[in-house]
Every structure is written in structure tokens, then in C-alpha cells.
Amino acid sequence: MLAAGLLYTHTSSAQKVVEPKAMSDEWSKPYEPFRIAGNLYYVGTYDLACYLVTTPQGNILINTGLAASTGIIRSNIEKLGFRFADTKILLTTQVHYDHVGAMAEIKKLTGAKLMVDEKDAAVMQDGGTSDYYFGGDHAVFKPAKVDRLLRDHDTVALGGSKLVLLHHPGHTKGSCSFLLDARDGARTYRILIANMPSIIIDGKFSEVKSYPGMAADYKRTLQQMKAVSFDLWVASHASQFDLHTKRKAGDNYNPAVFADKAAYQSKLRDLQQSFDKKMKE
Numbered sequence: 001m002l003a004a005g006l007l008y009t010h011t012s013s014a015q016k017v018v019e020p021k022a023m024s025d026e027w028s029k030p031y032e033p034f035r036i037a038g039n040l041y042y043v044g045t046y047d048l049a050c051y052l053v054t055t056p057q058g059n060i061l062i063n064t065g066l067a068a069s070t071g072i073i074r075s076n077i078e079k080l081g082f083r084f085a086d087t088k089i090l091l092t093t094q095v096h097y098d099h100v101g102a103m104a105e106i107k108k109l110t111g112a113k114l115m116v117d118e119k120d121a122a123v124m125q126d127g128g129t130s131d132y133y134f135g136g137d138h139a140v141f142k143p144a145k146v147d148r149l150l151r152d153h154d155t156v157a158l159g160g161s162k163l164v165l166l167h168h169p170g171h172t173k174g175s176c177s178f179l180l181d182a183r184d185g186a187r188t189y190r191i192l193i194a195n196m197p198s199i200i201i202d203g204k205f206s207e208v209k210s211y212p213g214m215a216a217d218y219k220r221t222l223q224q225m226k227a228v229s230f231d232l233w234v235a236s237h238a239s240q241f242d243l244h245t246k247r248k249a250g251d252n253y254n255p256a257v258f259a260d261k262a263a264y265q266s267k268l269r270d271l272q273q274s275f276d277k278k279m280k281e
């Protein structure tokens with residue numbers, strides 16, 4: 001998501017990393033981890049969604065939140081009864097600092113393999129300096145080496161579970177969603193972890209020289225996202241799928257609350273309107 005305003009320095013070692021100021025206190029506020037459905041769990045902060053897919057051969061972590069969120073994610077994983085050290089694969093829905101801020105640290109601590117949409121890999125590896133929006137003369141998150149490049153419909157498999165990447169560029173060049181078939185006893189839920197295509201630039205698409213083709217990417221992504229079929233859905237930010245109205249702290253396991261397809265389509269219609277409006281500017 002977008003961020004603006006004051007900057008503060010949070011590390012300075014070999015490469016200076018200046019994380020933009022969080023847009024909301026909810027980005028760093030702890031939140032209780034919970035089981036979404038089958039082997040998919042929420043382990044993020046109050047708003048910065050991070051997901052854990054557990055398998056008998058280790059776990060997959062999707063997104064990390066801000067640089068300071070490592071401790072929250074680690075303790076959330078442990079509260080659920082899993083081991084942080086069992087994290088084998090790291091994924092992200094977009095390489096902005098509010099989703100990959102702690103990626104380098106978590107990669108170092110766990111030794112997990114980092115797999116990134118090929119169009120976002122350069123930004124992941126340069127700490128955001130080449131990002132069309134946050135880019136500039138300093139990194140906005142600690143860079144991490146990408147171990148595997150992912151393309152549209154590539155599969156990430158571990159311990160009998162698999163995630164399919166859906167390339168949904170626009171918000172970043174390699175923004176993506178994931179489809180997971182989560183087993184829960186006799187039932188299997190097809191779960192969409194969606195990267196909603198929000199627009200953060202102020203001016204026209206054509207003015208963003210470092211991202212030619214941005215408008216065409218948003219257009220295609222909006223079309224494709226409307227056509228995805230799934231049983232349950234969640235997103236990169238808790239606010240994007242109304243987590244806190246669907247679920248209150250302490251609620252029992254209830255996958256059905258994440259089945260609201262009307263809300264998904266309605267949010268995409270709103271995003272389509274923002275896109276159409278910007279195209280007319």
C-alpha cells in the first residue's frame with residue numbers, strides 16, 4: 001500500500017535502509033494468530049497479513065510486514081504450536097516495505113528459500129531502490145537474495161501442499177496472488193490469497209517512466225482477478241478483506257467467514273472505478 005510522510009532511519013550498516021513511516025499504528029500492532037482453514041494460518045500483525053501454510057515437511061511463510069515484525073511473526077507461529085525454524089519457503093504478494101520489511105532477517109534466521117515473482121525479483125534484491133514509487137538513492141527495506149524466480153501459474157510445492165502463483169501486476173511489477181487447496185479432514189477449500197490492485201501513484205500512468213505498461217498491467221489484472229474461482233479469500237492487508245469485522249479476537253475456528261465472494265467482487269469493482277477514473281485524467 002502507499003505510504004508517505006516523515007521518514008526515519010532504522011539501520012545503517014553496509015547499505016543504508018530507510019523504512020518509510022508506517023501509515024497506520026495497525027501495521028505494527030500485534031494480533032493473535034489463528035487458523036483460517038485447514039493448514040492455512042494467519043500469523044501477521046493487526047493489518048499486515050502474513051500467512052503460514054503448514055506441512056509435514058516444513059512450512060511456507062507468505063509476507064513479513066515491516067522490518068520490526070519478525071518478533072511478532074515468530075511468536076505467532078510458536079503460539080500456534082509450530083516451529084519458526086521449520087519455515088522452509090518464503091513468498092510475498094508484493095515487494096513493498098510493508099510486506100517484505102523483515103524478509104532478509106527471517107531468511108537469515110530460518111535458512112528458508114525465497115521465491116519471488118520474476119518481475120519483482122530485482123526490487124527484492126535492491127531493497128526497493130528500483131521500485132517505481134518508493135525507489136531512489138537508498139533502500140526502503142533490507143534486500144534479500146531470491147533463490148527461485150516464479151512465473152504466472154508456477155507451482156510452489158512442499159510436503160503435499162501446493163500453491164499456484166497468479167501474476168497480478170500493477171501495484172508492483174510482480175504483484176501476485178496465490179491459490180491454495182487447503183485440506184481439512186474430508187473437505188478441501190480452494191483459498192485465494194489476493195493482492196488487491198490498489199493504485200498509489202498521484203499522476204497519470206504514462207508519467208511513471210520506470211514502469212512502462214503499468215496501465216495495461218492493471219487492466220489485465222482487474223479482468224483476471226474478477227474471474228478467479230475459489231471457496232475462501234484473504235488478502236495482503238487485513239483491511240482489504242475486512243478481517244476485523246469477519247472475525248473477533250478469541251473467535252472459534254470458522255472458515256465460512258472467509259467465503260464472502262460478493263465482498264471480493266465489490267472491492268474489485270471499486271478498484272476498477274479508481275482505474276477507470278485515472279485513465280480519464
Ligand SMILES: [Zn+2]
Binds near residue numbers: 001002094096171
Ligand atoms: Zn504496496
